Amino acid sequence: MPVANQLHKLRDFSDPPVVETVLGVQFAPLSFAIPHFGLYWSRIQPEFPQYRVLPPLGHVREQFGAQSGSLIRKMGFEVVQEPDIRCWFLDRPGNQIIQVQRDRFIYNWQKISGSEVYPRYESVRGRFEAEWKQFGDFLDQGGFGKPEVNQCEVTYVNHLEYEKGWKSFGELNKVISCWSGKHSGTFLPEPEKVSMTVNYLLPNNQGRMYVSLEPVIRTRDAKEVLQLNLTVRGAPASSDQAAVLQWLDVGRQWVVEGFTDFTTDVMHNIWGRSK
């Protein structure tokens, strides 16, 4: 079945609380030096004229079976000839970010003002596909070869605002479907704050989904919100573009269906659930 048709079968919301969608790949580290970041930037600079330099993300691999400790971060000593960095390349309004480091390529779409309309997965996926292909062309022409993709990642960041279906952590059961809010006795008061992480395994070791819930202050408007992140990570069948996109579609399906299962019908109504 074509991807577009499969995607339309997922549950849908007219006003979802999503504030960011992240699609990314991790690959075997390239011999990517500081000047290469600039060379790549020169290709995308007309559309992504801003940059930020950040510390690199760790190299992570999901583990399954007997080794299952969920994920392994590469640790140890390494002789690094050049500083290891991660570059953000942002478009003019800042809604789109391309993150590059020597073993990662990530595309983000994020809300900046809060009033933007979420462009939907199909659009974000299309942009990722185009930018990843362009990055691949750059690597190919620069003699880096084809990146050996070992992990893909889909992350959706949702901000659940207070007074929109719930008022305090004592009413978290109105938001999270698996949280009863009840104790076995009467001693404890309602919780002052709650944060939680829940992991789910995808079938056939396709990956793992991390659901995290934590209170945060959003910097754009100094507002306290509950951040609900869903991240799915795993290895694609191969490094081919088609295999990467196929894995991302599975990851996105888990995020959408997982988000719907993890939250309550009351909240679904507020977010305009249509399927």
Add this chain to the structure above:
Amino acid sequence: MTADAVTIQSQPTMRLESRQGRQNQDYFLRADTQGVGVIKLPPEWTWQVEPIKKVLGTLLLPENWDSYGGRTPKSQAAETAIQIIASITQADPPRPRVVPLGTGGIQLEWKKGQRELEVECRPDGSVEVLKIEGDAEGELCSACLPADVVRLVAWLMAA
């Protein structure tokens, strides 16, 4: 679907001592793939939340917010101010007053008894502190580190 692993933290009302390691944490550092800016609220934070919201609120001021050409505070100033607030581990310290400055900086002000601290977080993220006791002339400390400010808050609290 059975959860692979579940971790739940529910914050008790008891205030916890802050961990040493958190003192040097960069609260604006993006340590994951997320782009949307947030300040995560550790369970031990209680009084810190409101002043941090006020610091972030100053970034929303328009240019010329004071009608005297005041500049919108810079994010570097806010980062430093938040770093300082988050580094204060004393139980129940006096709450800082958060004041935007026309220079694009942010000032944190504390007062207890005869002692006062005015901590100017400059637009470039550097810090200058004015330490005042009673009617004596204030003592200026330039290029202070956030850790120095934490020690000065301890001095203030001993008043």
